[in-house]
Amino acid sequence: MLKPSLLATSLLAASSLFSTSYVLAQDEVNVYSYRQAFLVEPLFAEFTKQTGVKVNVVFAKAGLIERLEQEGKHTPADLLLTTDIGHLEEAMEKGVLQPVQDEVLEEHIPAHLRDPEGRWFALTTRARVIYASKERVPEGEVQSYEDLADPKWQGRICTRKGDHPYNIALIASMIAHHGEEDAKAWLSALKSNLAQKPQGNDRAQVKAIKEGVCDLAIGNSYYYGKMLENPEQQAWAQAVNLVYPNQQDRGTHMNISGVGMTLGAPHKEAALQLMRFLSDTKAQGMYAEVNYETPVKADVPASELVASWGEFKADTLPLHEIAAQRKAAAQLVNKVEFNH
Structure with missing residues (x-):
């Protein structure tokens, strides 16, 4: 950078490319x-x-x-x-x-x-999905963002840093749906279940599943397609199932x-x-x-590729209501020391 x-x-x-002639x-x-x-x-x-x-x-x-x-x-x-x-x-x-x-x-x-x-x-x-190991996570064992707080996943989850905009938006959605105190408890429990310190990008989390570092990861859905089209990353994508969370209630963030x-x-x-x-x-x-x-x-x-991953229910809570919780979400990341 x-x-x-x-x-x-x-x-x-x-911006000098935008010359006076362009502006006029x-x-x-x-x-x-x-x-x-x-x-x-x-x-x-x-x-x-x-x-x-x-x-x-x-x-x-x-x-x-x-x-x-x-x-x-x-x-x-x-x-x-x-x-x-x-x-x-x-x-x-x-x-x-x-x-x-x-x-x-x-x-x-x-x-x-x-x-x-x-x-x-x-x-x-783009959906914020859960990637689950095909080998170590039976289908249906994880179904919601809330499930990620279950102690059975201790030491088994990977994610990028909590203050990355993608995760801030997800945490903000948890606040919008559950309130700040419940969201804080969820985020703290998620931290306790991490296999390693938050690091890397979304694709790196799927790679970590392939390498056995963790069994679950949080990432954007379109990276699944990008990995499948990349010969060096296909094996990462092929090692996981893509899970659209919260299909039984509000839908995927x-x-x-x-x-x-x-x-x-x-x-x-x-x-x-x-x-x-x-x-x-x-x-x-x-x-x-x-x-x-x-x-x-x-x-x-x-x-056609995205359609092959299956239909899913999306969260329709107005996005401006979720975005209004971004500051609170960033504060929660710091309060629970998520990145440390």
């Missing part, structure tokens, strides 16, 4: 993106092909929200694309997104997957990738065109095939 000073310099250099042009749109280039560039190319509107993009792993905050209403960026509800909520809290009221977006995207005031919209969803229109968007009409395109059938299908994410548009099917 770039050091802060280098990151700021790189973002400044990258009415047939272009400028995007700040936390999403990787390989995923969104084909979408942008298709959008330009259909509309004639050019898409200029700054890609970064961090720092974009801070840049929008500095630029304020004078930002050259029209849209912010993110990989997590946390980024969208942070951008909203810092006042760098503006509300968008649009019937097309509201038709494409379910109400529980967008901000009530239209400051952000989900574009895809879902996180999102999403988009918001910036406060000072200079090309609002073109930006809205792109938002509509990203939420419509063509782009939703491309997301599904390339990154094994689940479309938000109801009539767009999951990819």
Whole structure:
């Protein structure tokens, strides 16, 4: 990861791509993106092909929200694309997104997957699943997030750090459903069941199951597809069953990738065109095939591979209610010293 000073310099250099001519042009749109280039560039190319509107993009792993905050209403960026509800909520809290009221977006995207005031919209969803060893965990033995607190799993669970945005969102959902005290007890019990100190990314947890370090792991669903397509990681995926938790009650926790229109968007009409395109059938299908994410548009099917993992019930608690618990979730991680 770039050091802060280098990151700021790189973002400044990258944003110079948004020249004065770009800002004034009415047939272009400028995007700040936390999403990787390989995923969104084909979408942008298709959008330009259909509309004639050019898409200029700054890609970064961090720092974009801070840049929008500095630029304020004078930002050259029209849209912010993110990989997590946390980024969208942070951008909203810092006042760098503006509300968008649009019937097309509201038709494409379910109400529980967008901000009530239209400051952000989900574009895809991904399940936070449990990976279970095929050899050491009989099917059906783990069925819910709550099950992960059972003492029988002591020394048998792996996960990445508790303060990673993916886990913060999951913990926030536990608070939203159970209250802070019960969520704290659950998180403390989960910590007691860990096989090792939280570390690595989601794929590393599945690798640890394959190597016998643990029997259960928490991870995003789309990594299962990514491992299956990677010859060096196929054996990891083949060593586990993918479990969609809480099918008997509220459903599996879902996180999102999403988009918001910036406060000072200079090309609002073109930006809205792109938002509509990203939420419509063509782009939703491309997301599904390339990154094994689940479309938000109801009539767009999951990819054939994802569909082969089986249908599942998703948690439909409004995501903004879960996101409102992010700060409390981060505090719980520190209180139980989850990462230590």
